[in-house]
Amino acid sequence: MKHLLSLTLSFFIFVFITNLSLATSNDVEQVLDINGNPIFPGGQYYILPALRGPGGGGVRLGRTGDLKCPVTVLQDRREVKNGLPVKFTIPGISPGIIFTGTPLEIEYTKKPSCAASTKWLIFVDNVIGKACIGIGGPENYPGVQTLKGKFNIQKHASGFGYNLGFCVTGSPTCLDIGRFDNDEAGRRLNLTEHEVYQVVFVDAATYEAEYIKSVV
Structure with missing residues (x-):
């Protein structure tokens, strides 16, 4: 436990650089939603597991550990739950096209009102020894290290769906x-050297419109 509590940012960077595979690919293609439509910046999308079933549902927010605010990104255990929609932004570009590998x-x-920001970030949970995804700012993680960087989307190795990546600044x-x-x-989303989280994207507006039609 003392070892875990003494983990530092430099240790995590060292471990990831030496052990994790690069979340990049030479094959660049436009990112599509589950219906084959391009993903665009500013649109709202559910991030769902590529293989639906007992593996759980979409991603949402929850409170974990000693954090006072529900700022940890969690995959809902219930497969019928879509979670909360997210939007993707290309820094410095308003419209743009999202390709695999695009910094996002x-x-x-x-x-929640207690969160400093809606943006995803990485925070290092020393208790469990994991670098996890959350939202907010450093003020939401007192005494906890956060990593600066950009996210990206990569085609999953199976050829179906995608997986997310994170590039550390510098x-x-x-x-x-x-x-x-x-x-x-x-389940927490975290930086890993093991199995990646295989996902698909569902346009929230289209989903809601189809749901309304189904119940009218």
């Missing part, structure tokens, strides 16, 4: 994002 900011469209290394089950309200 990811944020929720809503946030480092050439891009890291994969997977899931970690800490017996909480949902």
Whole structure:
């Protein structure tokens, strides 16, 4: 436990650089939603597991560990739940086209009042020894290290769906994002050297419109 509590940002960077595969590919293609439509900056999308079933549902926010605010990104354990929609932004570009590998900011469209920001970030949870995804700012993680960088989307190795990655600012290394089950309200999304989280994107507006039609 003392070892975990003494983990530092430099240690995590060293581990990831030496052990994680690069979350980049030489094959660049436009990112599509589940219906084959291009993903565009500013649109709202659900991030869902590529393989639906007992593996859980979409991603949402929850409170974990000693954090006072529900700022940790969790995959809902219930496969029928879509979670909260996110929007993707290409820094410095208003419209643009999102390709695999494009540096992105990811944020929720809503946030709890206690969160400093809706934008995704990486924070280092020393208790469990994982670098996890959350929202907000450093003030939401007192005494906890946060990593600066940009997210990206990569085609999954299977050819179906995608996986998310994270590139640390000032480092050439891009890291994969997977899931970690800490017996909480949902599975955390975290930087990983193991199995990546295979996902698809569902346009929230289209989904809501189709749902309304189905119940009218």
